[in-house]
Amino acid sequence: MQFLDVPTILQVTALFNLMSALAWLALAQVFRVAPRAGRLMAGFHLLYVMTLRQQEAAAGWPPPLRQAMTEFGLLGCSVLLLLALRRMLRSRQRSHDIASIAGLGAAAIAAGLAGGQALVPQLASTACVAALALLSTREVVRGLAGRLSRPVIACTVLPFALLAALSSAHLVELLLDPSWAEAVAADRLPSALRASLLFVITAGITLDLISLMIWRVIARIQHLTERDTLTGAMNRRAFEQALVEAQGLLQRGHRFALVMIDIDHFKRVNDTHGHAAGDAALQHCVRIWQTGLREVDRLGRLGGEEFCALLPLAAADDLDTAATIAERLRAGLSAQPLRWHELELPLSASFGVALPVAGDAQGQVGMARADAELYRAKAEGRNRVCAATHLQELAAA
Numbered sequence: 001m002q003f004l005d006v007p008t009i010l011q012v013t014a015l016f017n018l019m020s021a022l023a024w025l026a027l028a029q030v031f032r033v034a035p036r037a038g039r040l041m042a043g044f045h046l047l048y049v050m051t052l053r054q055q056e057a058a059a060g061w062p063p064p065l066r067q068a069m070t071e072f073g074l075l076g077c078s079v080l081l082l083l084a085l086r087r088m089l090r091s092r093q094r095s096h097d098i099a100s101i102a103g104l105g106a107a108a109i110a111a112g113l114a115g116g117q118a119l120v121p122q123l124a125s126t127a128c129v130a131a132l133a134l135l136s137t138r139e140v141v142r143g144l145a146g147r148l149s150r151p152v153i154a155c156t157v158l159p160f161a162l163l164a165a166l167s168s169a170h171l172v173e174l175l176l177d178p179s180w181a182e183a184v185a186a187d188r189l190p191s192a193l194r195a196s197l198l199f200v201i202t203a204g205i206t207l208d209l210i211s212l213m214i215w216r217v218i219a220r221i222q223h224l225t226e227r228d229t230l231t232g233a234m235n236r237r238a239f240e241q242a243l244v245e246a247q248g249l250l251q252r253g254h255r256f257a258l259v260m261i262d263i264d265h266f267k268r269v270n271d272t273h274g275h276a277a278g279d280a281a282l283q284h285c286v287r288i289w290q291t292g293l294r295e296v297d298r299l300g301r302l303g304g305e306e307f308c309a310l311l312p313l314a315a316a317d318d319l320d321t322a323a324t325i326a327e328r329l330r331a332g333l334s335a336q337p338l339r340w341h342e343l344e345l346p347l348s349a350s351f352g353v354a355l356p357v358a359g360d361a362q363g364q365v366g367m368a369r370a371d372a373e374l375y376r377a378k379a380e381g382r383n384r385v386c387a388a389t390h391l392q393e394l395a396a397a
Contacts, residue, residue: 089143159204239300257322
């Protein structure tokens with residue numbers, strides 16, 4: 001008995017997929033880890049097992065029905081896989097493209113089977129699998145770009161790219177040699193090489209999705225450890241670490257500004273309307289400020305009603321840009337009162353803007369300057385932005 005005989009490879013593939021389906025179901029239903037993606041992956045593996053074992057399951061059935069199980073099964077596997085991948089990557093892409101490809105493919109398969117043709121259904125399912133595999137490759141690249149290193153992304157993409165390549169090669173075979181369609185329709189087993197490649201691709205895709213799930217869990221834990229639980233802004237420890245990193249990059253020309261923020265008369269909100277209203281006010285402020293900040297900016301809650309923003313700058317002494325952003329935050333908060341039950345509570349904040357100093361490893365000097373400007377804003381009547389313009393030249397040196 002050869003080690004790589006096709007029936008053994010197919011049995012190992014079916015067993016692997018069955019165990020994978022049970023594992024995904026356990027993760028989704030018992031441990032509640034990525035439940036929607038887990039259920040989709042379990043469906044993918046179970047449907048793939050049924051497609052692989054359709055010879056035994058449909059023994060004695062008419063050939064068109066057996067072929068229908070195969071072609072619709074492969075199409076369904078590809079759809080479930082792409083849907084699970086998008087869930088895992090938290091893609092905002094709607095499923096219109098998947099529905100269009102699957103709908104056209106299913107219609108072509110059904111038409112070919114109704115016409116008694118073996119070639120058309122195989123062409124349709126193979127083309128759909130190739131197209132959906134290419135979409136999966138694109139999803140991985142888009143979903144992980146800028147979040148993981150290029151070698152990691154390349155390894156993650158590889159099984160999907162191999163599936164697209166193998167499906168495309170089979171599509172060419174069917175077009176150049178229609179006798180392939182008759183062989184498949186007659187339930188002739190694939191070659192050992194093709195069966196082995198399918199197993200490797202399936203195992204690679206499964207490992208990919210498991211790795212993405214672990215990465216998502218780790219990212220979630222990291223997010224929780226770095227975020228203020230009430231407002232979603234960075235907590236003090238995470239912000240101070242970001243400030244230390246920014247100070248380290250300062251010598252290489254990566255400039256930034258600091259904006260200290262304090263909500264005006266916050267104690268009055270707590271005393272008059274209760275701490276629940278105070279919590280709602282903090283969340284309201286952060287929500288507005290996050291929309292006014294750029295994607296590269298970072299906002300941290302230092303404690304109570306005090307916040308600080310770290311704003312990357314294009315030029316060393318570009319304090320005007322930082323002051324403009326701070327003014328946008330101030331105006332946005334003033335224009336949007338907090339709706340608390342049936343009341344409208346006007347809120348405002350004072351802002352102090354300053355540039356950091358090179359050589360200040362912890363960023364304490366820059367923070368002290370911004371804090372001094374914050375107190376000046378409060379002393380001058382609150383609800384305003386004050387910037388340390390007299391320190392620009394020193395900061396840029």
